[in-house]
Amino acid sequence: MKAGVLHAPHDLRIEDRPEPTFGADDVVIHVRFNGLCGTDATEYAKGPMMVPLTNRHPGSGHVGPTTLGHEFIGEIVDAGANVRSRIGERVACGAGISCGACRWCSSGRTNLCERYYTLGLSTHGGLAEFVAAPSGICIPIPDSCLDNNAALAQPLAVGIHSVRRARVVAGDTVVVLGTGAIGSFILAALAGHNGPVIALDIDQSRLDTARILGATQTHLIIPEATSADVRDLLPSGAQIVFETAGVIGSAERAFALAARGGRVVLVGLTKVPQPLTLADLVLREVDVTTTVAHVCGTDVPEAVTLLDRTDLASILPVSVISLDDVVQSGLERLSRGAAAGKILVDPRG
Numbered sequence: 640m641k642a643g644v645l646h647a648p649h650d651l652r653i654e655d656r657p658e659p660t661f662g663a664d665d666v667v668i669h670v671r672f673n674g675l676c677g678t679d680a681t682e683y684a685k686g687p688m689m690v691p692l693t694n695r696h697p698g699s700g701h702v703g704p705t706t707l708g709h710e711f712i713g714e715i716v717d718a719g720a721n722v723r724s725r726i727g728e729r730v731a732c733g734a735g736i737s738c739g740a741c742r743w744c745s746s747g748r749t750n751l752c753e754r755y756y757t758l759g760l761s762t763h764g765g766l767a768e769f770v771a772a773p774s775g776i777c778i779p780i781p782d783s784c785l786d787n788n789a790a791l792a793q794p795l796a797v798g799i800h801s802v803r804r805a806r807v808v809a810g811d812t813v814v815v816l817g818t819g820a821i822g823s824f825i826l827a828a829l830a831g832h833n834g835p836v837i838a839l840d841i842d843q844s845r846l847d848t849a850r851i852l853g854a855t856q857t858h859l860i861i862p863e864a865t866s867a868d869v870r871d872l873l874p875s876g877a878q879i880v881f882e883t884a885g886v887i888g889s890a891e892r893a894f895a896l897a898a899r900g901g902r903v904v905l906v907g908l909t910k911v912p913q914p915l916t917l918a919d920l921v922l923r924e925v926d927v928t929t930t931v932a933h934v935c936g937t938d939v940p941e942a943v944t945l946l947d948r949t950d951l952a953s954i955l956p957v958s959v960i961s962l963d964d965v966v967q968s969g970l971e972r973l974s975r976g977a978a979a980g981k982i983l984v985d986p987r988g
């Protein structure tokens with residue numbers, strides 16, 4: 640079968656690979672769409688950070704060249720002995736695999752599982768004609784939900800999880816700082832929030848999309864905007880601030896936007912240490928929350944339900960490319976920050 644395999648930074652090859660092997664509780668998915676995200680672009684351009692090209696992954700046991708792709712949907716075409724009844728189902732895969740037995744799994748926090756690993760990052764994923772996945776992380780897609788919407792289930796589940804972690808209540812003023820891919824999915828997950836939703840970004844076209852997604856107010860800021868600049872935009876502050884940009888200075892801006900007693904949810908990943916005046920946070924009792932990935936059993940089904948009634952694919956918007964074109968039109972553009980909307984790869988095309 641054809642697969643997009645990462646061998647080294649800037650070396651992703653479309654090559655012929657054996658079809659996946661699978662266990663008694665696994666299904667084999669004939670991939671319809673695999674979405675590309677910032678993580679794929681980072682692994683391709685600056686990695687490997689998560690892909691185990693040289694060191695064996697402790698959870699997956701995999702090492703070496705790896706088929707990318709952790710946002711995929713498709714039809715179940717084969718299955719292990721315990722789950723053969725699922726053949727023929729159209730499913731969205733959560734991609735994150737947890738052990739089901741550790742302390743974190745037992746308390747429902749499967750995304751923190753001590754043996755957690757991700758298809759397409761820690762072992763072979765969905766940027767291929769076929770991929771094997773545990774049946775339990777494959778969520779059925781209703782017939783009424785189109786493929787291009789269903790393909791957004793995994794990243795939307797990440798947005799839904801972020802919003803869950805934020806513990807937003809009716810009436811809260813919510814700020815989304817950075818409305819790129821993850822910011823957009825957070826806005827989509829906030830649909831129906833009863834209260835102001837304020838989006839800030841350095842790109843006007845992203846803010847236009849944020850409006851359609853439900854932002855009640857948008858502010859264009861410059862990349863060098865200081866804490867004082869953003870506080871001037873929102874003098875009374877917000878109860879909830881999502882920091883999604885993950886760039887130098889963005890955490891400081893997020894805390895400046897939080898009201899007394901508010902909460903900042905850190906979503907963006909910044910490896911560089913960030914200067915923060917902690918006394919300011921303490922004296923204003925600003926809470927800090929973090930969020931990572933999603934809880935497959937709750938967040939992915941909720942994402943599929945939301946996508947069944949919202950045409951998110953036409954809002955973002957979604958574009959489709961072939962697997963042969965994944966480097967030029969996909970990963971290269973994403974890593975240069977030159978891709979608007981969401982790119983889906985059709986491995987059959």
Ligand SMILES: [Zn+2]
Nearest residue numbers: 676677678709
């Ligand atoms: Zn992703």
Ligand SMILES: [Zn+2]
Nearest residue numbers: 738741744752
């Ligand atoms: Zn576990």
